[in-house]
Amino acid sequence: MREHEAIHADIDERGVATVTIDRPEKRNALDPRMIVALRHTVERVAEARQVRVIVLTGAGAAFCAGMDVGVDAACSEEELITSVAELIASVDQAGVPTIARVAGPAMGGGLGLAAVCDVVVASTDARFGIPELRLGLAPAVVSLYAARRLGRSVVRSWALTAEHVPAAEAHRVGLVDVLCAPGELDDRIKALVDAMLRTAPQAARTVKRFLAAQGGPSGDDIRSAVSMSSAVTAGTEAGLGMTAFRSKQAPPWVPRE
Template structure:
């Protein structure tokens, strides 16, 4: 039987470990991985939970969308495309709004949607080999459903650079702009995460939940976006997938060539 795309476990102290488990494609997300994250949130929501630690199995944390999956969704109906975008948004937002602290441990590549995932986490620790990129525009797509979280994490000014260039940047730059909180050696990544978990467990759980909720309510960025605004982002995200630019971008990926873009008239 194929391995589950998402694994999760819960310690007797209420520390959940959620592991993205598609290492053969660098943990790129597809429909099954999205549903796996949602299932993990559903299951853990019924348990005595204190902290969630998010990890990626293998060399890379999360390489964004599986473009082969995106290309299979693209020809489907607008309603089916919107459903795929909504599920993706819900997976990130469920992580974002968990009433317990979330800690992401990042190694290797963290691209596209992966940057949105870590922006939705409370604490992010990166290995010194981590690389980041908000890649969607390279493939004729947009990062619509993670732009609010990214704006909260790194600010509009940095999003206007990195979401427009799609360039890669390293762990120290990610720390400088606020995408990650701490950079450690790859060998120390798990122990650094354990240290933060111990600090969180020393604090009162109800006070932690209220502090997180108040911080999000006080945000001037993405965390305060209302349901109608998010619904619009989902529509934009799914519609962009069905454009001629997206078709060209995905073809350029499959054919390992640069995209052939036309200037807007």
């Protein structure tokens, strides 16, 4: 049973679960309800006894453009950011192997979702970024998880420039494991799934539990990130950034030419 019309999971006869963010008209940006639904879907699928692999993907020409900042949340900043942290943690701690299938943009929370998958497969037209600072927001939660994969120096650079990073560069620094032409994306995914299905399922779950306990952000780290991000989101700059975004104008801190 779906919790949200834009989040769905399909499980084939081999135990391969494809979890899809299906909102292509918004580049699969996540609104507050979608965040909760996606977390619940990932958790439900990962706990299903017949599931052996999860492929996380986006419909259409995008993986996930991050948060839908054009939607007014019916919750506090802290509740929303906590929800994002819980979503990323659910993918990070999934008890079966996970593959991110990335085409098009994977921004902000979308980058965070990809970064915590076991294998990231991206087409050459994919692009990545941590753009929150352009909107007066703070990418603390995403940065915590991304730093584990990329290292602190890369995350600092990406967060503080807020630039879009081509797939080739993301591959060079280790965010992308497999880089391929757009037409080869599904074939590469199939080859990886086939390889994972040749592993012993219970042993794979045991190894996943072991790896999930190694080196992830601590509870204190996550609480600190949520608190800092919430404070920034509630600040004046975030309000100005959101207003500028919705009106398709540059925010006031961008130098005029």
